[in-house]
Amino acid sequence: MSKEFLFKHIQKFIPFISQSEVEQIYTYFTELNLKKKEIVQHEEELCRSMLFVCKGCLHSYYIKDNGSLQTLDFAIESWWICDYMAFENSSLSDLTIQAVETSIVLSLSRESLDALLQHHPVMEQYFRRIFQRSYAAAQKRVQFLYQYSREELYFHFASHYPEFVQRVPQYLLASYLGFTPEYLSEIKKNSLR
Amino acid sequence: MSKEFLFKHIQKFIPFISQSEVEQIYTYFTELNLKKKEIVQHEEELCRSMLFVCKGCLHSYYIKDNGSLQTLDFAIESWWICDYMAFENSSLSDLTIQAVETSIVLSLSRESLDALLQHHPVMEQYFRRIFQRSYAAAQKRVQFLYQYSREELYFHFASHYPEFVQRVPQYLLASYLGFTPEYLSEIKKNSLR
DNA sequence: TTGTTTTATTAAACCTGTTTAAGTTTTTTG
DNA sequence: CAAAAAACTTAAACAGGTTTAATAAAACAA
Structure with missing residues (x-):
């Protein structure tokens, strides 16, 4: 309630x-x-x-x-x-x-x-x-946006908020982190090897 | 005082x-x-x-x-x-x-x-x-970082805070806006024509 | 459970902004 | 005022990430 x-x-x-x-x-x-x-x-x-x-x-x-x-x-x-x-x-x-x-x-x-x-x-x-x-938090977010590459942003976020990555569609997550869903696919593919 | x-x-x-x-x-x-x-x-x-x-x-x-x-x-x-x-x-x-x-x-x-x-x-x-x-303000800043190209960010900032652009060294301004001083030189050169 | 819509993947061509390195101008300091 | 340091410019080669377009997989609704 x-x-x-x-x-x-x-x-x-x-x-x-x-x-x-x-x-x-x-x-x-x-x-x-x-x-x-x-x-x-x-x-x-x-x-x-x-x-x-x-x-x-x-x-x-x-x-x-x-x-x-x-x-x-x-x-x-x-x-x-x-x-x-x-x-x-x-x-x-x-x-x-x-x-x-x-x-x-x-x-x-x-x-x-x-x-x-x-x-x-x-x-x-x-x-x-x-x-x-x-x-x-917003200040740190700006810092991270400058500090990390898109790939680093994804892994940083995925390791800090794993439940959240499960919870929302990947294209929304990609958008939030500032890149395209296509690039997120690529990141994930590369990380498997 | x-x-x-x-x-x-x-x-x-x-x-x-x-x-x-x-x-x-x-x-x-x-x-x-x-x-x-x-x-x-x-x-x-x-x-x-x-x-x-x-x-x-x-x-x-x-x-x-x-x-x-x-x-x-x-x-x-x-x-x-x-x-x-x-x-x-x-x-x-x-x-x-x-x-x-x-x-x-x-x-x-x-x-x-x-x-x-x-x-x-x-x-x-x-x-x-x-x-x-x-x-x-921080929320709007993140929005602008996503929304505008580097060049647009510069012109947006320069038109809203002209006194400030005068006041600080350009390499600090470029850094704040998220690009290199070299690229700022290029933006300014291109805008002259 | 089948058809429809939404979400995710792949790969090639492309573009925005970076890096490097050298030269020029401006500012600071003794 | 001269010398040194800091700030700015230019241009070519380069890289990180986008765009486009097509296919595949998953989720949803009838």
Whole structure:
């Protein structure tokens, strides 16, 4: 159940929060049940909400000039996903957000976030930690993109997140790592010898 | 003066903060005066502090396998710079942080940050906003890295931050954008015709 | 369970950006 | 101000990864 999942998650960041306060906090969220391939956020539409994944897997992507799909982020259980620049500016999203698997997510609108922070200031600390951690990860991601060849990126990722490599289609993984599915086939072929 | 600069900056994020509270907050920081090319944070040394630039320009970089320098981030007035992953884990920094120009920065150690947040919880909001904004920018950066060719990246950057292109050496800019100084020369040559 | 759609593989031709190495210009320093 | 160091330019050979197009395998729906 998504309320219980959110409670356990928030508790990891704010250990002394009570069940009853999270009950209150939960009312600011809206639960969404998504079918596989269902789209939550369309490109060029207003970005209203941040999405928290309770179950399943989502990804954000845009369509490149040549018509192919570029995945920018994945989110699995207990991760947030959003076009944060568009969210902050309440502007049109550059990205589409789609369920990779059948998923359950909690949606938090801009207005709800503002109200939530006003009425539960302890959540400032929660989000400070979430964004700090996310920014640190994004920084490392840029570092890896510069530091490693495409082949190294794949092996690095595959050894750190083996379950994840099983979980998503390879063409999405290739896209996320910044190369073509054809090249991923080649990498795998070469690695067998 | 760095105290006044910090006050004005924090006020942009927390409008109702008083001068006297910022006086208190300021005591958690240490002012550093850096000569051009001086190194604040060495690679493979413990990352103890986040750095806030009051005046000047810093960059973070690492040395690639082929011996050349890879700049990951720049910070000018009112920006923070740090290897956040190393800072959070109090582990060894992957990055060197160096002054590009003679600079004045405020250093905030991990212990000081913790104490600051404990005694001035209003700063949770400040840092939540800072990290949210930084993460949004980092996300867009990854998007641009995927979306644009090297040449497009340069023109995009040059048109958005013309003063900055003047301010830093071109080989650092090329490195930041993910290509070689030789290729930047070529881009500029081709654009003249 | 069969037909249809989606995902993965293979290989050759190609292209964007790198490497190397030399020369030129600009900036810094004594 | 002169000398040295740092930054920038040029061009040719090269490499990492893409594109295209065709085939094969797997997943899905009727």
